[in-house]
Amino acid sequence: MSTTPIADLALVSDRHSAGLISRDGSAEWLCFPRFDGPSVFARLLDDEAGHWSIRPAIPFETTRRYLPRTMVLETTFRTGSGTAVLTDALLTGPDDGGHRLGVGVPHLLARRVSGLGGEVPMEVDYRPRPEYGLIHPILSVADGGVTAHGGAESLVLTTPVPLRIEDGSAYGAFTVHEGETLHFGMHRSTPQETPARVWDQTELAARLDGTIAAWRSWSSLHQAYDGPWCDLVHHSGRVLQALSFQPSGAIVAAATTSLPEWPGGARNWDYRFTWVRDASLTMSALWVAACPDEASDFFSFLTTAAPTLDEDRALQIMFGVRGEHDLSERTLPHLRGWRDSRPVRVGNGAWNQRQIDVYGELLDAAARLERQIGGIDDDVRRFLVACADTAAERWTEKDQGIWEIRGEPRDFLYSKLMCWVALDRGITLAGLLRAQDRTESWRLTRAEIRDALLREGWNERVGAFTQSFGSDELDASALMVPITGFLPPDDPRVLSTIDAIAQRLTDDQGLVYRYRTEDGVDGLAGEEGTFLLCSFWLAQALAVSGQVGRAREAFERAAAYANDVGLLSEEVDPGSGALLGNFPQAFSHIGLINAAWAIDQAERTARAHTS
Known part of the structure; x- marks a missing residue:
């Protein structure tokens, strides 16, 4: 049974589909490739229906905001050993001056972890459960990521840290230090992607920055x-x-x-x-x-x-x-x-x-x-x-x-x-x-x-x-x-x-x-x-x-x-x-x-x- 308060959720959107991120850094809801599609994560409706969390491994306090004039979420974790920031977005297409926000989206949830001070031990828990939790996909390690196959969907997780696979889930731990930035991403793999593509850190960073710019261009124009x-x-x-x-x-x-x-x-x-x-x-x-x-x-x-x-x-x-x-x-x-x-x-x-x-x-x-x-x-x-x-x-x-x-x-x-x-x-x-x-x-x-x-x-x-x-x-x-x-x-x-x-x-x-x-x-x-x-x-x-x-x-x-x-x-x-x-x-x-x-x-x- 899910007990996450509704007020603890925050929306990310690429104007094709939507995800909800909890206060503690968990993607509790995500549907691909459109709003009314079957969910990939639905822990919001059942603990066993999938989620993807990135959060400190030690006690923390949280503050959140949307980056100014965007729908890009920033969550700040403060711990006894340091401060880390998690930035979440569903990637939009490239910034075209604010005219057509959401054209050419890659259907990718991007997650950036940055160290602001000290060092923060972090943990990753990735449990995709397509079709409203009915499917426990087969996870496999790929170079720079993890693939998930099962049902009609294939998913590719890009991760800069190694994850271990266990019972249809992937887990990992890392420490983010002051001035350090790591990028994660999960996207739908299409039949045209052979083999399934893992994104590199530079590409994820550029596309996340482009999404921030695209929202700001749209806001400034409209x-x-x-x-x-x-x-x-x-x-x-x-x-x-x-x-x-x-x-x-x-x-x-x-x-x-x-x-x-x-x-x-x-x-x-x-x-x-x-x-x-x-x-x-x-x-x-x-x-x-x-x-x-x-x-x-x-x-x-x-x-x-x-x-x-x-x-x-x-x-x-x-x-x-x-x-x-x-x-x-x-x-x-x-x-x-x-x-x-x-x-x-x-x-x-x-x-x-x-x-x-x-x-x-x-x-x-x-x-x-x-x-x-x-x-x-x-x-x-x-x-x-x-x-x-x-x-x-x-x-x-x-x-x-x-x-x-x-x-x-x-x-x-x-x-x-x-x-x-x-x-x-x-x-x-x-x-x-x-x-x-x-x-x-x-x-x-x-x-x-x-x-x-x-x-x-x-x-x-x-x-x-x-x-x-x-x-x-x-x-x-x-x-x-x-x-x-x-x-x-x-x-x-x-x-x-x-x-x-x-x-x-x-x-x-x-x-x-x-x-x-x-x-x-x-x-x-x-x-x-x-x-x-x-x-x-x-x-x-x-x-x-x-x-x-x-x-x-x-x-x-x-x-x-x-x-x-x-x-x-x-x-x-x-x-x-x-x-x-x-x-x-x-x-x-x-x-x-x-x-x-x-x-x-x-x-x-x-x-x-x-x-």
């Missing part, structure tokens, strides 16, 4: 936000970039599968796929945090992944990172799960749900990124028009909603609201989409949706917009009513909804639940933590409504749960404050970026009115 919490916003932008799949333009919701929404519970899902909703919101957030040149790639990816809407004129809600449609869910019974949270799942059964909100998020992103996508081709244009048309046709239908309930479909307020957004933004984009002939019809349907939301979505008894039509249940997604511009931010119903959620849908720390999960109201058993995206939504809604002081307090409460290297999970345990859920979570970093930007805009407006 990141210009200068409002409050600038460092957090820029870092979150890099995290979102790290969760994007460069070859296709897809964006994954998180780097992991089956990190639970409650310890020991069954709300454990695979998030290594591209949700139309999450990816669209990511593109909107990157408009603030990173000037997304990849916007056109993203819309082209969706157009290719969903070349036509299905026979019901519905857009599939999620895809594989290369556009795969069938994401059928299965369990891995041989894995115990993080802190015995079972089942461990790969694939996601929500792939064939109907969720009518997705058209709104998609067209909202297109409207925000209009300048970046001004040169879209006719295929993308037709696709976006079809999305607006489908929102107009399907808005009256029940669905599973933004939270993907596994119970009966409902008339979710958020889903209807986002259909309104789809038409509202479609009207705004009509010129770009060459859809002026549709605007009158879209306006009429937009007005119908508005009337229904005000009539059926507002609950006078509760004093708030509620989860679904006719419901008394609060839902944090109602905070999107002012954020989307559906109602003016000073509308009494908006202010009352914000206050109701702040008072009745929060824990003792002021963090926000999505909704109450008692009695399996969402078709699932068990509890969940507070939701960081919703906590940032509260800050954003407060800022939009002019309550900047309260907005800052709400932002600071949520942002305080970032770990020591600035990463956020999906949820927070309301009792212990521990991070829960898949990690790092794009939704949470999206929320941080948008809330910071809203507070910045509100403060600029307030200053303008007093000047």
Whole structure:
């Protein structure tokens, strides 16, 4: 059973796949050659599922950081005899001036050990376990490294120190002295590599330095936000970039599968796929945090992944990172799960749900990124028009909603609201989409949706917009009513909804639940933590409504749960404050970026009115 706290993990990415490194220098999670591929290391989900640690052999204390303006991790080990630094990165392609980060990657985890002072005895423990721990590969010593063969994968470890092989693992010890540097690396061996290639120290050093330079070039070219919490916003932008799949333009919701929404519970899902909703919101957030040149790639990816809407004129809600449609869910019974949270799942059964909100998020992103996508081709244009048309046709239908309930479909307020957004933004984009002939019809349907939301979505008894039509249940997604511009931010119903959620849908720390999960109201058993995206939504809604002081307090409460290297999970345990859920979570970093930007805009407006 894995007991590593989620907050002890740090992300490395080459924009193809992702790894998670623990505070004590262990690669606890790594999937090759793409985010949703089978893992090579998965000790995060089971002690026997593989890892690769490089750490001091004597007691040590640890501090960590990302090298400035990069996603390259630096871990400093301080011992009684000296100090050593471990630098970790998934190698990107060469620096091209920051334009196409992640092109031509070698699928290699590079690890540099440097002595800063004195001498530090170190130990290496290398245990590759491909296919989620099912395979114990055959390890063999090679000149300058170790090869691993088994199943569909071959791996090559480059090591400057000799390792002994025992029971499918490789071990070694060495001492790093002040001023000394050693480079390790592990990569996938392809059929073209005959024999499997071990990298030399000079090549590994150059490629790691090139990866640092590539991230810094990208950050310098793309990141210009200068409002409050600038460092957090820029870092979150890099995290979102790290969760994007460069070859296709897809964006994954998180780097992991089956990190639970409650310890020991069954709300454990695979998030290594591209949700139309999450990816669209990511593109909107990157408009603030990173000037997304990849916007056109993203819309082209969706157009290719969903070349036509299905026979019901519905857009599939999620895809594989290369556009795969069938994401059928299965369990891995041989894995115990993080802190015995079972089942461990790969694939996601929500792939064939109907969720009518997705058209709104998609067209909202297109409207925000209009300048970046001004040169879209006719295929993308037709696709976006079809999305607006489908929102107009399907808005009256029940669905599973933004939270993907596994119970009966409902008339979710958020889903209807986002259909309104789809038409509202479609009207705004009509010129770009060459859809002026549709605007009158879209306006009429937009007005119908508005009337229904005000009539059926507002609950006078509760004093708030509620989860679904006719419901008394609060839902944090109602905070999107002012954020989307559906109602003016000073509308009494908006202010009352914000206050109701702040008072009745929060824990003792002021963090926000999505909704109450008692009695399996969402078709699932068990509890969940507070939701960081919703906590940032509260800050954003407060800022939009002019309550900047309260907005800052709400932002600071949520942002305080970032770990020591600035990463956020999906949820927070309301009792212990521990991070829960898949990690790092794009939704949470999206929320941080948008809330910071809203507070910045509100403060600029307030200053303008007093000047």
